[in-house]
Amino acid sequence: MTFTVxxxxxxxxxxxFKKGFTxxxxxxxxxxxxxxxxxRHRGDANTELAGFADVAREREWRMAHAISALAAPxxxxxxxxxxxxxxxxxxxxxxxxxxxxxxxxSLHGAQVAEGIEDGEGELLARLRxxxxxxxxxxxxLDLHANATAAMAAGAQIWASxxxxxxxxxxxxxxxxxxxxxxxxxxxxRPVTLRRHVPMMDEVNSGRSDAGPMVALYARARDQEREPxxxxxxxxAGFSDADIAEMGPTVLVTYDQGHEGAAARAAAIADxxxxxxxxxxxxxxxxxxxVSDAVAVAKGFDPSAGPLVIADYADxxxxxxxxxxxxxxxxxxxxxxxxxxxxxxxxPEVATALHRHKEGxxxxxxxxxxxDPAFGGGPLRLEGEVMRLSDGAFRGDGPMLGGLDRSYGPxxxxxxxxxxxxxxxxxxxxxxxxxxxxxxxxxxxKAVLGLKSMQHFRAAFEPIAGKVIVCDSGAxxxxxxxxxxxxxxxxxxxxxxxxxxx
Numbered sequence: 216m217t218f219t220v221x222x223x224x225x226x227x228x229x230x231x232f233k234k235g236f237t238x239x240x241x242x243x244x245x246x247x248x249x250x251x252x253x254x255r256h257r258g259d260a261n262t263e264l265a266g267f268a269d270v271a272r273e274r275e276w277r278m279a280h281a282i283s284a285l286a287a288p289x290x291x292x293x294x295x296x297x298x299x300x301x302x303x304x305x306x307x308x309x310x311x312x313x314x315x316x317x318x319x320x321s322l323h324g325a326q327v328a329e330g331i332e333d334g335e336g337e338l339l340a341r342l343r344x345x346x347x348x349x350x351x352x353x354x355x356l357d358l359h360a361n362a363t364a365a366m367a368a369g370a371q372i373w374a375s376x377x378x379x380x381x382x383x384x385x386x387x388x389x390x391x392x393x394x395x396x397x398x399x400x401x402x403x404r405p406v407t408l409r410r411h412v413p414m415m416d417e418v419n420s421g422r423s424d425a426g427p428m429v430a431l432y433a434r435a436r437d438q439e440r441e442p443x444x445x446x447x448x449x450x451a452g453f454s455d456a457d458i459a460e461m462g463p464t465v466l467v468t469y470d471q472g473h474e475g476a477a478a479r480a481a482a483i484a485d486x487x488x489x490x491x492x493x494x495x496x497x498x499x500x501x502x503x504x505v506s507d508a509v510a511v512a513k514g515f516d517p518s519a520g521p522l523v524i525a526d527y528a529d530x531x532x533x534x535x536x537x538x539x540x541x542x543x544x545x546x547x548x549x550x551x552x553x554x555x556x557x558x559x560x561x562p563e564v565a566t567a568l569h570r571h572k573e574g575x576x577x578x579x580x581x582x583x584x585x586d587p588a589f590g591g592g593p594l595r596l597e598g599e600v601m602r603l604s605d606g607a608f609r610g611d612g613p614m615l616g617g618l619d620r621s622y623g624p625x626x627x628x629x630x631x632x633x634x635x636x637x638x639x640x641x642x643x644x645x646x647x648x649x650x651x652x653x654x655x656x657x658x659x660k661a662v663l664g665l666k667s668m669q670h671f672r673a674a675f676e677p678i679a680g681k682v683i684v685c686d687s688g689a690x691x692x693x694x695x696x697x698x699x700x701x702x703x704x705x706x707x708x709x710x711x712x713x714x715x716x
Contacts, residue, residue, distance in 0.1 A: 230534025236293035253283035260617040263321035266388020281307035297328035324360020325453035339369025353395035367409040375448035380673035421451030427494035443476030517661040520680035529689035532643035539590025539689035552632030554662035568626035590689030598630035608652035612674035
């Protein structure tokens with residue numbers, strides 16, 4: 216039997232402490248493409264959509280793709296943008312009507328929209344109103360999901376990444392698609408149970424390269440091979456979204472038709488939730504103050520590779536502004552040479568630099584314009600324009616390989632011994648092409664200051680002589696008590712020391 220499957224990607228990770236809204240134009244920067252054209256752009260790369268397409272060919276589905284809408288992490292999605300994208304997906308489901316056998320969605324799990332605290336749960340509720348309670352729906356999630364009770368109830372099948380840095384997107388897409396096929400063929404009757412841990416996020420934000428989650432992910436993979444256990448998803452949570460159901464969750468999808476699967480699924484979920492809680496004091500990162508990070512840089516020997524300083528707190532990938540200046544100021548004040556700082560998201564300065572030509576000497580007020588209280592205010596800098604670009608690059612690393620991205624108008628400004636990548640659009644450091652494309656060879660530098668929490672490791676750790684992590688005091692500082700939480704249910708660890716599990 217040939218099945219008709221509706222697919223869609225609607226991916227955003229939204230920081231409720233960030234000013235403004237994510238609009239349709241922000242989705243368009245990354246990807247806002249309807250129909251089969253999206254498959255031509257994303258259907259043969261490391262994406263969930265590519266995994267969906269792999270299985271569609273393998274199982275001879277009629278695959279109807281509604282839309283691919285992906286935006287860089289930022290402020291909540293505006294209601295107009297949310298309703299537009301959700302509307303495309305829902306209208307596609309309604310148009311297929313009785314011909315529709317299943318729905319396969321790539322979502323994030325930490326989506327917040329204007330007036331909608333649970334973007335994914337709302338989308339599933341709208342779809343259920345169209346297709347009814349029984350049509351099989353499978354969903355992939357980023358492991359930085361705040362997976363709500365409404366989400367778990369809205370779809371039968373869930374599959375989250377098990378890598379951070381995220382490199383298993385296509386694999387996870389394939390897994391969800393194959394589980395959906397079995398449900399449509401009535402070989403399984405999937406359902407998902409959920410466990411929530413009263414923490415703001417897993418202590419290492421779900422790292423798969425170090426820390427307690429390494430063993431838990433391995434155990435989850437083994438458990439997915441057990442009879443009746445279809446998927447075990449360990450979600451680290453996203454503490455930059457101030458919502459009621461913030462925090463780590465475990466989702467176990469099991470086959471109701473398999474004897475004993477329900478009890479086994481509950482035992483698996485309970486054990487993983489307890490393990491996440493018990494490991495809450497096992498942080499792998501040593502968060503250095505700016506002065507300490509710069510001191511390491513001054514005494515560093517780059518003969519084995521550059522020193523990478525992760526500007527953790529100003530990670531655009533968690534919705535921080537990407538224009539904090541504290542670490543850059545420290546690097547400049549220390550007189551570091553043969554160094555890079557990337558990126559500074561400052562559209563105003565990027566535009567101003569494009570009024571000049573390469574080789575010009577300029578003076579600019581760089582960065583720190585959005586919220587100087589978090590990460591430092593603007594820096595008055597004099598430097599040389601080394602490179603001007605439209606910002607386009609094609610990734611070739613583990614995360615972005617084969618995908619075209621753009622920083623928008625981009626410039627490299629050399630100030631003293633530091634090359635500063637000044638960009639227009641919101642993006643964290645994920646791929647070495649984000650430097651190579653603008654004339655910077657990271658392998659020949661002594662120090663790389665990169666705005667990223669963890670994803671930088673996939674591309675940059677292999678060339679690094681050493682990696683250190685800096686808390687520059689920006690919006691995504693690990694000192695969570697600095698952010699004014701209102702919505703999250705209390706008590707919650709670590710805000711409330713008395714929290715129990």
